[in-house]
Amino acid sequence: MTFTIKAALLSSAFALASPALAAGTHPVTGEKLADDQTFTYRVLDEHTSVDPQIVEDVSGSEIVRDLFEGLYNQDKDGNLVPGVATGYTTNDDKTVYTFTLRDNAKWSDGKPVTAGDFVYAWQRLADPATASEYQWYMEVMNIKNASAVMSGDAPVTDLGVKAIDDHTLEVTLEGSLPYFAKTTTHTSTFPTPKWAIDAYGADWIKPENIVVNGAYKLTEHVANERLVRERNEMYWNNDNTIIDKVVSLVINDENVALTRYQAGELDRTEIPAGQYPALKASNPDEATAFPRLCSYYYTINVSDNAPEFLKDVRVRQALSYAIDRDIITEKVLQGGQTPAYTFTPGATAGFEVPSVDYATWTQDERNAKAVDLMAEAGYDKSNPLELSLIYNTSEAHKKVAIAVSQMWKQNLGVKVSLENQEWKTFLNTRGEQNYEIARAGWCGDYNEASTFLDLVQSGSGYNDAKYNNAMVDELLADAKTMDDPQANYTKVEEIIAADMPLIPIYHYAGSFMIKSNLIGSWPVKNVEQNWYSKDLYKVAE
Amino acid sequence: MRQLETRSHQLGAKYRKFLVGRTGKSPGLVHIWEQFWRRLTLVKVKRAALLHGDRMFNFILRRVAVAIPTLIILLIASFWLMQSAPGGPFTSERPLPAQVLANIEAKYGLDQPTYVQLWNYVVGIVTEFDFGPSYKYKDRSVNDIIAQGFPVTLTYGVISFVLAIVVGGVLGMAAAIRQNSWLDYFAVGITIGAQVLPNFVMAPILILIFTLWLGWLPGGGWNGGEWQHLIMPVIALSTSYMASIARLTRSSMLEVLRSNFIRTARAKGLPDRTIIYRHALKPALLPVISYLGPAFVGMVTGSFIIDAIFGTGGIGYFYVNSAFNRDYAVMMGLTILLGSMTIMFNMVVDILYAWIDPKIRL
Numbered sequence: 001m002t003f004t005i006k007a008a009l010l011s012s013a014f015a016l017a018s019p020a021l022a023a024g025t026h027p028v029t030g031e032k033l034a035d036d037q038t039f040t041y042r043v044l045d046e047h048t049s050v051d052p053q054i055v056e057d058v059s060g061s062e063i064v065r066d067l068f069e070g071l072y073n074q075d076k077d078g079n080l081v082p083g084v085a086t087g088y089t090t091n092d093d094k095t096v097y098t099f100t101l102r103d104n105a106k107w108s109d110g111k112p113v114t115a116g117d118f119v120y121a122w123q124r125l126a127d128p129a130t131a132s133e134y135q136w137y138m139e140v141m142n143i144k145n146a147s148a149v150m151s152g153d154a155p156v157t158d159l160g161v162k163a164i165d166d167h168t169l170e171v172t173l174e175g176s177l178p179y180f181a182k183t184t185t186h187t188s189t190f191p192t193p194k195w196a197i198d199a200y201g202a203d204w205i206k207p208e209n210i211v212v213n214g215a216y217k218l219t220e221h222v223a224n225e226r227l228v229r230e231r232n233e234m235y236w237n238n239d240n241t242i243i244d245k246v247v248s249l250v251i252n253d254e255n256v257a258l259t260r261y262q263a264g265e266l267d268r269t270e271i272p273a274g275q276y277p278a279l280k281a282s283n284p285d286e287a288t289a290f291p292r293l294c295s296y297y298y299t300i301n302v303s304d305n306a307p308e309f310l311k312d313v314r315v316r317q318a319l320s321y322a323i324d325r326d327i328i329t330e331k332v333l334q335g336g337q338t339p340a341y342t343f344t345p346g347a348t349a350g351f352e353v354p355s356v357d358y359a360t361w362t363q364d365e366r367n368a369k370a371v372d373l374m375a376e377a378g379y380d381k382s383n384p385l386e387l388s389l390i391y392n393t394s395e396a397h398k399k400v401a402i403a404v405s406q407m408w409k410q411n412l413g414v415k416v417s418l419e420n421q422e423w424k425t426f427l428n429t430r431g432e433q434n435y436e437i438a439r440a441g442w443c444g445d446y447n448e449a450s451t452f453l454d455l456v457q458s459g460s461g462y463n464d465a466k467y468n469n470a471m472v473d474e475l476l477a478d479a480k481t482m483d484d485p486q487a488n489y490t491k492v493e494e495i496i497a498a499d500m501p502l503i504p505i506y507h508y509a510g511s512f513m514i515k516s517n518l519i520g521s522w523p524v525k526n527v528e529q530n531w532y533s534k535d536l537y538k539v540a541e
Numbered sequence: 542m543r544q545l546e547t548r549s550h551q552l553g554a555k556y557r558k559f560l561v562g563r564t565g566k567s568p569g570l571v572h573i574w575e576q577f578w579r580r581l582t583l584v585k586v587k588r589a590a591l592l593h594g595d596r597m598f599n600f601i602l603r604r605v606a607v608a609i610p611t612l613i614i615l616l617i618a619s620f621w622l623m624q625s626a627p628g629g630p631f632t633s634e635r636p637l638p639a640q641v642l643a644n645i646e647a648k649y650g651l652d653q654p655t656y657v658q659l660w661n662y663v664v665g666i667v668t669e670f671d672f673g674p675s676y677k678y679k680d681r682s683v684n685d686i687i688a689q690g691f692p693v694t695l696t697y698g699v700i701s702f703v704l705a706i707v708v709g710g711v712l713g714m715a716a717a718i719r720q721n722s723w724l725d726y727f728a729v730g731i732t733i734g735a736q737v738l739p740n741f742v743m744a745p746i747l748i749l750i751f752t753l754w755l756g757w758l759p760g761g762g763w764n765g766g767e768w769q770h771l772i773m774p775v776i777a778l779s780t781s782y783m784a785s786i787a788r789l790t791r792s793s794m795l796e797v798l799r800s801n802f803i804r805t806a807r808a809k810g811l812p813d814r815t816i817i818y819r820h821a822l823k824p825a826l827l828p829v830i831s832y833l834g835p836a837f838v839g840m841v842t843g844s845f846i847i848d849a850i851f852g853t854g855g856i857g858y859f860y861v862n863s864a865f866n867r868d869y870a871v872m873m874g875l876t877i878l879l880g881s882m883t884i885m886f887n888m889v890v891d892i893l894y895a896w897i898d899p900k901i902r903l
Contacts, residue, residue, distance in 0.1 A: 045862075048677060049679040054679050128644040151640050152644075205680055206680075223678070223686060223689050223854060223859075225763050249761070252849040253745070253849055255745060259760060263760055423628075424627060424628030424865070427633070428628045461635075462636065
């Protein structure tokens with residue numbers, strides 16, 4: 001009897017000492033786990049902040065997803081899985097969402113995570129005094145009175161979010177938004193501890209002050225060098241978390257990062273441009289490439305003050321047709337990118353790539369058609385078109401620009417002058433339409449086609465081409481409230497392919513070296529690459 | 542002479558009156574002013590009669606008097622240049638909605654006219670020693686960035702500097718003393734090699750050798766300044782300076798060794814050791830010292846390359862990036878820091894120079 005009690009006590013002691021998992025097997029898959037569960041990865045640049053309502057960059061958001069937890073998380077495939085919320089109900093016209101919060105969620109100081117923490121965080125995001133660069137996300141979420149609160153015309157308490165009780169959060173929207181729950185995986189919607197912010201002000205995110213509700217605590221931060229996060233014992237699902245420690249190292253030079261990866265200092269790093277094929281051949285278990293929700297394109301100035309030749313649709317089409325996208329992806333970049341003929345990447349959830357005409361032709365056909373169109377527009381090799389192409393300073397953009405200008409020259413006789421500009425100067429030039437053709441790239445804010453297609457709306461602040469088509473505007477406006485907007489998206493893509501205010505070139509791919517003991521748990525199928533350290537694990541080798 | 546002195550006193554009195562008029566009865570300030578004026582004018586008037594120490598003091602005073610306006614001009618010019626660069630701290634690929642941008646600019650006071658911003662900035666520094674926030678890295682202020690990054694830069698900079706002087710100086714002198722020997726050829730050979738190999742090429746090669754192939758040293762990071770993390774940054778940073786110092790020392794030593802006074806010393810039958818240490822070393826070091834000021838500033842004000850490749854977290858990377866990010870306050874804070882250091886060390890070099898070479902003091 002005493003023996004059994006002892007054994008029971010011992011086993012419960014082991015169950016409580018959660019890191020014991022690290023030395024054991026994975027609770028779900030049963031894989032044998034490695035003893036050392038430290039995950040070290042490279043980041044290109046120092047993150048902007050770890051404050052959920054302030055952070056505005058990718059590497060910062062990765063850290064925030066470890067330190068804080070919102071209503072919902074994403075799983076390996078990008079599907080919604082419960083975070084602090086266990087579920088939600090909604091009214092018939094999908095304008096009021098009521099979330100139920102789990103009662104075992106705690107902050108790292110032991111306080112329970114309540115609906116009030118979310119209300120505070122969302123009001124803080126919308127508050128003009130916070131001056132968050134992501135304030136507008138409240139408008140993307142379509143929350144009632146977001147605009148009025150942001151402009152200071154209404155108090156923050158008017159925001160359509162309220163705590164019914166500690167574990168019930170009610171959100172009221174301006175209008176129907178069928179995919180509202182999806183928007184809650186964004187870091188700017190994560191709860192924040194009012195008491196810590198009140199006590200420490202802007203310093204609340206320092207390791208010694210910060211209070212978190214995620215799977216990890218911030219334990220060390222040396223700017224531009226490293227950031228360390230370690231297990232948060234208070235996290236509600238700490239028992240099923242396997243990675244003990246996460247270290248992100250700032251290494252600006254990607255080639256140096258690769259060397260350090262090869263020396264065993266890192267578990268994950270980006271593959272430098274052009275090196276994917278060689279690394280895939282030498283380390284097939286570690287080199288991975290997967291589609292990302294991003295498009296690389298050239299935007300054509302079609303604004304009122306654009307040069308006449310760019311207003312000629314035949315010229316725009318010819319320029320697009322004459323680009324051999326296969327050469328760009330397979331010979332120039334070689335990093336798993338896919339040729340683009342539509343603006344929206346095929347990897348986007350619920351989006352079927354429409355078969356636009358020119359995508360189905362061979363390159364020879366496209367070239368022949370391009371020559372004809374140029375001739376119709378009044379240009380040929382004896383009377384060549386001259387234009388300028390600007391791109392922001394970068395080796396990769398330069399390579400693409402040179403390849404494209406060669407294709408234009410050889411096929412159409414077009415004389416291209418290339419110009420590179422420093423990033424912010426470039427953004428300024430492009431934003432003020434002081435260009436003819438400019439390089440552009442766009443990554444989706446969320447996994448839905450409208451995050452791309454909204455760019456061709458005449459009122460969009462991101463529409464650098466100043467493309468204006470009433471039909472497109474109408475189709476996109478209607479799509480917002482449709483249950484299945486695919487038909488509208490197809491039409492918009494077809495109109496873009498015909499009008500060519502932008503030339504899609506390729507869809508991005510992420511290519512990483514990931515250690516073979518970690519790669520099994522890496523969410524390669526999550527196109528947004530929203531990964532959570534709590535879901536990763538290293539297997540024993 | 543007498544006339545000049547009177548004139549100078551008249552002038553001094555005029556300013557004294559002006560000062561008293563301004564400040565009411567403030568004998569303390571007037572006293573300081575008188576002292577200052579006397580020091581400043583004495584040097585012109587009674588140069589010959591002055592003692593050695595006094596001359597030195599005046600020299601320093603004059604240098605300081607020039608340094609302050611230099612710093613002010615630097616401050617205004619860089620503020621203006623920075624503001625006139627296209628784009629701003631919140632220009633991004635996703636232009637912010639007008640309302641959001643307005644809220645942010647209001648928070649940071651960027652909606653004010655440039656001269657008001659400059660004034661507020663200077664007031665912040667003078668009254669609270671607050672160099673402002675970082676617009677990009679919102680987790681921290683410019684003070685935080687400097688407090689964290691500068692010690693790192695200073696550590697590897699000072700070590701590199703000392704190493705460069707010691708190794709470069711010894712190598713250069715040895716080469717000069719044993720001119721045209723194998724030692725000389727060796728020294729010249731490696732210094733040329735070191736000078737033509739830029740550190741952005743050398744740094745990745747060092748990592749390849751010591752981290753990937755030999756596995757002896759960590760490939761980067763700082764880790765609180767552990768010695769293993771210091772070795773490669775110091776080598777990469779100091780090598781080219783070391784080469785320059787060696788070559789400078791060698792040629793200047795050779796020149797001095799051929800001069801008449803050394804020939805005289807040799808003729809007197811002084812031993813080589815005495816000739817070199819007592820007579821040749823000081824004049825031979827003059828050109829080297831004039832190089833050390835900029836070299837020291839170059840090393841301790843941070844290196845973008847070192848920080849970018851070794852991930853050391855120094856201020857060199859922050860400085861260059863703050864320009865790209867239009868992170869105004871960071872850029873200004875670091876400009877002031879590095880600017881005042883540059884001015885200060887050039888001053889130190891001038892003073893050292895004056896101490897070694899009396900001609901300069903006059």
